[in-house]
Amino acid sequence: MPLTNGDIGANPAHLLPGQKIMDYTKALEVLEKEYASRDGLDAKSLLDSQKNGGLTYNDFLILPGYIGFPASEVALDTTVTKRISLKTPLVSSPMDTVTEHSMAIHMALLGGLGVVHHNCSAEDQAEMVRKVKRFENGFILDPVVLSPTTTVGEAKQLKEKWGFGGFPVTENGRLRSKLVGMITNRDIQFHPSLDEPVTSAMSTDLVTAPSGTTLTEANAVLSRSKKGKLPIVDSDGNLVSLLSRSDLMKNLHYPLASKLPHSKQLICAAAVGTRPDDKVRLQQLVDAGLDIVVLDSSQGNSIFQIDMIKYIKEKYPQLDVIGGNVVTREQAASLIVAGVDGLRIGMGSGSACITQEVMAVGRPQAASVFNVSSFAARFGVPCIADGGIQNVGHIVKGLALGASTVMMGGLLAGTTESPGNYFVSREGQLVKAYRGMGSIDAMEDKKAGAGGKNSKQSNAGTARYFSEGDRLLVAQGVSGSVLDRGSVTKFVPYLLAGLQHSLQDIGVKSLPKLRQGVLDGEVRFELRTVSAQAEGNVHGLHSFDKKLYS
Numbered sequence: 001m002p003l004t005n006g007d008i009g010a011n012p013a014h015l016l017p018g019q020k021i022m023d024y025t026k027a028l029e030v031l032e033k034e035y036a037s038r039d040g041l042d043a044k045s046l047l048d049s050q051k052n053g054g055l056t057y058n059d060f061l062i063l064p065g066y067i068g069f070p071a072s073e074v075a076l077d078t079t080v081t082k083r084i085s086l087k088t089p090l091v092s093s094p095m096d097t098v099t100e101h102s103m104a105i106h107m108a109l110l111g112g113l114g115v116v117h118h119n120c121s122a123e124d125q126a127e128m129v130r131k132v133k134r135f136e137n138g139f140i141l142d143p144v145v146l147s148p149t150t151t152v153g154e155a156k157q158l159k160e161k162w163g164f165g166g167f168p169v170t171e172n173g174r175l176r177s178k179l180v181g182m183i184t185n186r187d188i189q190f191h192p193s194l195d196e197p198v199t200s201a202m203s204t205d206l207v208t209a210p211s212g213t214t215l216t217e218a219n220a221v222l223s224r225s226k227k228g229k230l231p232i233v234d235s236d237g238n239l240v241s242l243l244s245r246s247d248l249m250k251n252l253h254y255p256l257a258s259k260l261p262h263s264k265q266l267i268c269a270a271a272v273g274t275r276p277d278d279k280v281r282l283q284q285l286v287d288a289g290l291d292i293v294v295l296d297s298s299q300g301n302s303i304f305q306i307d308m309i310k311y312i313k314e315k316y317p318q319l320d321v322i323g324g325n326v327v328t329r330e331q332a333a334s335l336i337v338a339g340v341d342g343l344r345i346g347m348g349s350g351s352a353c354i355t356q357e358v359m360a361v362g363r364p365q366a367a368s369v370f371n372v373s374s375f376a377a378r379f380g381v382p383c384i385a386d387g388g389i390q391n392v393g394h395i396v397k398g399l400a401l402g403a404s405t406v407m408m409g410g411l412l413a414g415t416t417e418s419p420g421n422y423f424v425s426r427e428g429q430l431v432k433a434y435r436g437m438g439s440i441d442a443m444e445d446k447k448a449g450a451g452g453k454n455s456k457q458s459n460a461g462t463a464r465y466f467s468e469g470d471r472l473l474v475a476q477g478v479s480g481s482v483l484d485r486g487s488v489t490k491f492v493p494y495l496l497a498g499l500q501h502s503l504q505d506i507g508v509k510s511l512p513k514l515r516q517g518v519l520d521g522e523v524r525f526e527l528r529t530v531s532a533q534a535e536g537n538v539h540g541l542h543s544f545d546k547k548l549y550s
Helices: 024-034 101-109 124-136 152-162 215-224 243-253 277-287 304-314 327-339 355-359 365-379 393-398 460-464 488-506 512-520 530-536
Strands: 060-062 090-092 115-116 165-169 179-183 229-233 237-245 269-272 292-295 320-326 342-345 383-386 405-409 422-424 428-436 479-483 523-526
Touching: 024 269, 060 393, 090 101, 101 124, 101 269, 101 488, 115 124, 115 292, 124 269, 124 277, 165 237, 165 422, 179 229, 215 229, 269 277, 277 304, 292 304, 292 428, 304 320, 320 327, 320 383, 327 342, 327 365, 342 365, 355 393, 365 383, 365 393, 393 405, 393 512, 405 460
Parallel strands: 090 115, 090 405, 115 269, 269 292, 292 320, 320 342, 342 383, 383 405
Antiparallel strands: 060 523, 165 179, 229 237, 422 428, 428 479
């Protein structure tokens, strides 16, 4: 009977003439015995600058591993400082077109961290920190308290200022005074007279809990009641703290939220410079409840920053300090010795930064992250990969090379929660303004100095690039616009889901295991040529729609 097309019958085809076909069940055994090294390159060989030059994220890929678990089992817990950990490794940049209180609040709710910028007055920055700290609480230990003489109009103004409208009323308007009522937004919304005292509108039928009640017990009382707030009182009826129903709902909707374990407040970070005036600014931020201070400088290895680190660690031992920016081991070592709790890595790699072009100083980001983070890890100092993040893949690569978190500027600048207004570009697209802190626009902004004569000396941009005293400003950044990305409440979960799927492809179930796999040579890499980079992107299509998530 003649053979039909495709039927090899008893004559197996040889891929190589004369080659003996081996038993397929022995494939893993042959791989282990006959191949001395794993496929691809280890991280040290990949990032060998003498052989491959300085690499950045687009210059390499991570090779896939073995998938033995669903992506949902990948844990993204990580550290951002020696003492503070996060549920997700994402941090928003302290730029005046990226992070104010709204971004900081939502980044913390989503498990990350927002760093409030300092290109504004110290009072404005402290107010933003205060808003973050008050947004979600367990027991609110310093609630806004009204006195019986406070007017309905003043209560409405307080709601406008703080963003919430439920206030306890005590005999003298202070904490630890006898509780006489609660005034809520519903009580004053349609009240006919703004000049009447809140006692004319407040509720006196209150559900309270005694001092000493645990957070779990208080939550149970609040969930059973129909009230929005639960006052905690001592044996004499004096107000000692408060619990909010809205916080219960936030706990349900944002289970990953970055919160302090003892107060249940959102974790907040803010940036300051290294000038003498920044010590005064820092005191206001600490008074507002700051948890982490980020020393904001394009080149962190300076006497100014080293002195500032020592000053902060001595005066505010409870405050964690992140130093930077650095791109070499030598820079990092100086700040580690000074006492930093974390490092920020990157110089000239941001999308709106032109430091490398103008100053001829900096380093490609992949080389920076690998060399600094591997050195800092020996001293237990976590690192932030700051700059060059354009997509989920770049986040994965930064984490694989040793960073514990990644910082994003341009990637978040087009979201609803970033400062500024949307406008329509000449191409008819919805965009938002975005600028580097080294741009002329940012360095000439007068908000930091409240419009006064010394605005340049108070400006965050000039301080970051050591340009306070310059008569002629030299730009190290640009101004532009970025496309609308919608809300971070949808965009960040997309980034996290992509990160989980990437780690699943690599074959690791957590970020520590990813870093350990890289250190042990189990996680492998491959260099990409220019042609390989083109092949890895969309190609060969007449047109396409690149929708990233739904």
